[in-house]
Amino acid sequence: MRLVSKLILIYLIIELAIFLVISSIPSYNPSVLQEYNGLENSVQNTTYFGKVLMIFPHNLAIATADFIPIIGILVFGITIADTAYVISVVSTHLGIPGIAAAISLLLLPHSAVELPSYAVAVGAGTYIVINRRDWKRSLLTYIVIPVELFFAALIESSLFYVPNPLIMWVATIPVLIGIYFLYEKIQKYADKVSVATQVGYLGFRNTQHYYTNQFFSLYKDAWNKGIMYETQGQLQAAIDNYWSAILYLLDAIAVKLNLPYTTKEDLYRIVQIASNYYPNVMMLFNKVQTDFQVIRDPLLISDLKYLATLLENSYFNPTIRP
Numbered sequence: 001m002r003l004v005s006k007l008i009l010i011y012l013i014i015e016l017a018i019f020l021v022i023s024s025i026p027s028y029n030p031s032v033l034q035e036y037n038g039l040e041n042s043v044q045n046t047t048y049f050g051k052v053l054m055i056f057p058h059n060l061a062i063a064t065a066d067f068i069p070i071i072g073i074l075v076f077g078i079t080i081a082d083t084a085y086v087i088s089v090v091s092t093h094l095g096i097p098g099i100a101a102a103i104s105l106l107l108l109p110h111s112a113v114e115l116p117s118y119a120v121a122v123g124a125g126t127y128i129v130i131n132r133r134d135w136k137r138s139l140l141t142y143i144v145i146p147v148e149l150f151f152a153a154l155i156e157s158s159l160f161y162v163p164n165p166l167i168m169w170v171a172t173i174p175v176l177i178g179i180y181f182l183y184e185k186i187q188k189y190a191d192k193v194s195v196a197t198q199v200g201y202l203g204f205r206n207t208q209h210y211y212t213n214q215f216f217s218l219y220k221d222a223w224n225k226g227i228m229y230e231t232q233g234q235l236q237a238a239i240d241n242y243w244s245a246i247l248y249l250l251d252a253i254a255v256k257l258n259l260p261y262t263t264k265e266d267l268y269r270i271v272q273i274a275s276n277y278y279p280n281v282m283m284l285f286n287k288v289q290t291d292f293q294v295i296r297d298p299l300l301i302s303d304l305k306y307l308a309t310l311l312e313n314s315y316f317n318p319t320i321r322p
Helices: 003-023 030-044 048-067 071-094 098-106 109-130 132-142 144-158 165-201 214-231 235-256 264-277 280-293 300-316
Strands: none
Touching: 003 071, 003 098, 003 109, 003 132, 030 048, 030 071, 048 071, 048 109, 048 144, 071 098, 071 109, 098 109, 109 132, 109 144, 109 165, 132 144, 132 165, 144 165, 165 214, 214 235, 214 300, 235 264, 235 280, 235 300, 264 280, 264 300, 280 300
């Protein structure tokens, strides 16, 4: 599962938990009840498409706010909690258990389409913070949100005109399937965009001169595999391939400088030479090596990428000498 998909799933679970917990707490607030009744009457007194045009822009504005990195997490929590609180107030007034009202609402067809859209929004926004270099994936993922919310508004508006709301599940299931395939298609396209972007960032450009040798080719192959695993959310496999790529790149530098590269001491000599030109290399290499062997935290990936950038600069630097 891709990292962005994991984030969306986590936020969806959080969303449902907040929704169920807060709605189950009895609340009494006449002003909130009055506001709710006024809003419900205004929606009921409009045409079908009038309902759609009231519901869709409102929900899209909320989802767009959820999409804003960092701030969106706060907006996400507040809006879900506020919705659950309104349900609690209304159910308390009607003498109905709030948890029962919340579950009944979740079983309505439009909820299955609408609620995940907010998780998609905040998940995609969070992904930008975690993996800024893959920001295009988040923007592409946003495409799903207006599509999802528009269909949710169509379904929700239709509930006012059918004898049994559950009938609309007949239309909702195909919509959910279509949205899933749209999401997957977007993610596969984002995989290609991500690989092209990251490879370009690391300098694999035909216009750039570099010394061709076997180890540099192995470095590129291992690095591309690391990118592929990272975009799929397989972070440990990504770390393994990124680290292998670093070692191949050190071998490539050794070949360029006509130095041996068979022992651990040879490896450290190459790192030291690179450090003479780029002072952070030795410190970063030691940190990455320790973290790789002991911690293997996903945050290690950013250090590996930075180290690769410095070592590539060393590899391409025509003035570097032993």
